[in-house]
Amino acid sequence: MEKPDRRLSVAPMMDWTDRHCRVLHRLLSRRALLYTEMVVASAITRGDAARHLAFSPEREGPVALQIGGSDPATLAEAVRIACGWPYVEINLNVGCPSDKVQTGAFGACLMRDPGLVADCVGAMAAASRAEGGPEITVKCRIGVDDQVAEAALPAFIDRVSGAGVSHFAIHARKAWLQGLSPKENRDIPPLDYPLAVAQKARRPELEIVVNGGVASLDAAEGFLAQGVDGVMIGRAAWHDPGAVLAAADRRIFGEPGPDATPDAAARAMIDYAEEAMARGERLHRVLRPMLGLFAGRKGARRWRQVLSSASTRADAGPELIEEALAAVAPAHAA
The missing domain is CATH 1.20.120 (Four Helix Bundle (Hemerythrin (Met), subunit A))
Structure with missing residues (x-):
């Protein structure tokens, strides 16, 4: 399956990037890659898969699915089921700091166990290949809690890329799982964009997308000029979708226009x-x-x-x- 163009994407955001949000965003940009909210793998395998996975390719596509989980077998089965829908990417969440994912030992917790993440994505990739499905990717933080991000992030990328992942969306903040709420984790830990950008120079064969606090197309263009493969915008696309997306096809993707309104x-x-x-x-x-x-x-x-x-x-x-x-x-x- 052909890789999507990830120069600009809208981040997966719980309770925000639902089908209705994606329909609106697609009306503003034909080219930006849109993500689902995170769907827990066990909800797909044990529940009503269609309720969690159904979308309209005509109104919303291209769309990437984000999955949360830490059991390789369950994740592989969720991927196998998800391949019944035309997603262009299936992404493993290794960045969410919410209480829900901590209880389930996935999300940002997985930054501490790159070996387990490698097992997870390896199983997911095998399931997707068997179904003729899309690429498996990872969205992560630069580290968690007392990890030294300058060491933890490169080690994580090296271990997980060894399992076959070639695309990483990096939220350029640590997640503090002890002492900060999920909301505080979106703002309080300082951003370290240079560390995220440096991963592209260190591993040029990988596709690196920068995420975290990016609020405008000007900022997105600035990161792209530094050589990363893409920029992922989160809350700004919700709070001011017109400013973030209406001119994106022209400015980021080189379309002739006119801009959406x-x-x-x-x-x-x-x-x-x-x-x-x-x-x-x-x-x-x-x-x-x-x-x-x-x-x-x-x-x-x-x-x-x-x-x-x-x-x-x-x-x-x-x-x-x-x-x-x-x-x-x-x-x-x-």
């Missing part, structure tokens, strides 16, 4: 919202990723207020988007 994306979401509600989706879940679509524009606050009212208005329908749009000033008046 938040206005057009909002109007396209009307039809999508109608379809989603027809299959039983709740309107406020569909609208939630759109709240930041007009960040910085006059009327953005009223836009958010109108869309947020969907959670309390029993009679609300997709026309709520048109009502909210009426409050937003034209782009030239921003």
Whole structure:
């Protein structure tokens, strides 16, 4: 299977990068690689796989699946099942610091055990090859707790790449599993971009993507100019998707344009919202990723207020988007 273009991607984010978010983001960028939320491997193997894995390639693709787990056999079975959907990549989470993943001994905890990660990705890759599936990749931190990141990260990459992984998305912060909450782990540990970027120069044959605190296309272009293979943007793509994604196809991927616009994306979401509600989706879940679509524009606050009212208005329908749009000033008046 052909590798996706990873020059710009939107990070997997729990409770954020669901199908509705990906539909919106795809309306803003045809080229950025989009990720699912992390799906626990056992939820795929023991539960309703379709509920966790189904997506629309036409509306959302290309999409990468992120899986969490630490048992090679369970991960391999989850990959085998996931190959029934047209994901372009299956990524192992070795970076999430939440209590849930610590209890399950996966996520960032795995930074301490690169040998186990190598076993996991080896089993995953074998399962994917057997099904004609996509590449297995890893998203990691630069280290955890009292590890010396300058030693831990290269050692981790060397051990895991030896199992066949050639792509690493590196969140350029340590995860402090003792003493910091998951929210604090997104901001308090200092960023060490040079360490993440240095992995490309050290192992030029690997594909290295930088993640963590990247908030703009300007920043993304700066990292790409330093020689890394891609940049992964997280929270900024949720809070201000227009600024992060609307010009991405032109600026990052060299497309001729014109750029997408938040206005057009909002109007396209009307039809999508109608379809989603027809299959039983709740309107406020569909609208939630759109709240930041007009960040910085006059009327953005009223836009958010109108869309947020969907959670309390029993009679609300997709026309709520048109009502909210009426409050937003034209782009030239921003």
